[in-house]
Amino acid sequence: MKTEHPLPRTDSQLLHALSVPQRQGDYPRDSRAFVRIDSSLRVYWHTLFDICPGLLQLSGPDGLAIFRPFMSWAAQQRLSLNWTYYLWLDVWLQQSSFARHVTPALRYQLMGASAARWATGDRSEANGIFLAAADLPDLVCGWKTQTLEGARDIEQIELAEPLPAPGAAFGYFTVHSRHLQDGFPGWTDVPR
């Protein structure tokens, strides 16, 4: 059922709607609030489909068959939409009618996108992240920019001696240098 909200005065009054497509319709189509929410949602859309265009082959060219139900599920699950955005999309895809069309290549692309998002957005002292999926053999790692003119670096790695699989759909650990002298610290579940 549609709930008409009083016209908001501040941006803060729209916070609950800025990542939830279903809430956009609570505001009149010709209002600034409606367009404000639309502009916010488009950033989430582009963050998915510009980075992983292979998703459009599943969903159709506007992406909405994936975008709207996934964002709705993400809101219900109270997902943080942090660097794990793409990993949770993979979790959702596996439960959806798209599951049998999701290739390993697309799944590695989603893992790479999450590693890249960590590498550009994380502000901790860690310099790299390793990601593993429970049902894929290779690891994906991401490194923060190490030189002034460089960029974050993403690699897919096939280990000669595989690590144990994570207990959840995905696991990760972070490192301070590329020399993994401390060994395997174990997998941490990715945050919601």
Next chain:
Amino acid sequence: MRIGFNYTLGDTAPLVRKLLAGGHIDYVELLIDNFLAVPIDELETGFAAPVGFHIMFSKFIENDIPALESLARRLRALIERLRPLYVSDHVARFSHDGRQLYHLAEIDYVSDYPQVRERVDWWQQQLGCQLLLENYPSIMDGGHDAPAFHERLYRDTGAGVLFDASNAVCAHLNCGVPLEAWEGVIEHSSHFHTAGYNLSILQPHLILDTHDQVLSEATLGFLQRYRGLFDGPEATLTYERDGRFDEAEIIGDLQRLRGIFPSSPMEPRT
């Protein structure tokens, strides 16, 4: 007025070097928290030009204290070594209810004031220098409260404003905040931003701070009209570009800014 250009990602380094070599810019604004894993020596000598520091993702209003203390330690080392022209950060909401906002939201300048003031005080102490906070390109009517908020914050904490002239134009066009309302802020500011903006896809069009277009006539007119208030011996103006890196277009904009603020010695502020 010194004119600068923002450096956010590695792939624009050749452009920045070209702008410096051509005398189009006098300094480089580093989005410093993108480069925290770069060796400090390389940051110090990288562009052989003065730098400004723009902090993007400290999220100092909402982040947890240990994470901020760690970040501040690393930033402070860079501040002490590189001696930037200014250190700036953002007053905005980066998340809501634990969920990240990809299009940052504007705070409520009235109800959020006590919390923001406390964090600004604390963050300045952690960084060990005056902090400048960028004004938001308001969309909703709450933007009318922004100029008074920044003036009050300056009085209470000493934190200044990295005054973004085109953000003020966005706020003016979106919700009618008069440009004159910022006179008190500009008067106490020495460091400025400007950039191009674009229209929202849907109507009624919003003006969005996209950093991917040429400077608008409204922005250039604002800078020209208040030229005497903007300029001063320590003043800097950073031209931000984060998309559509059309070199000729960028140089054209920088030349327009030089036309308003010639690099010859400026008369004192009035």
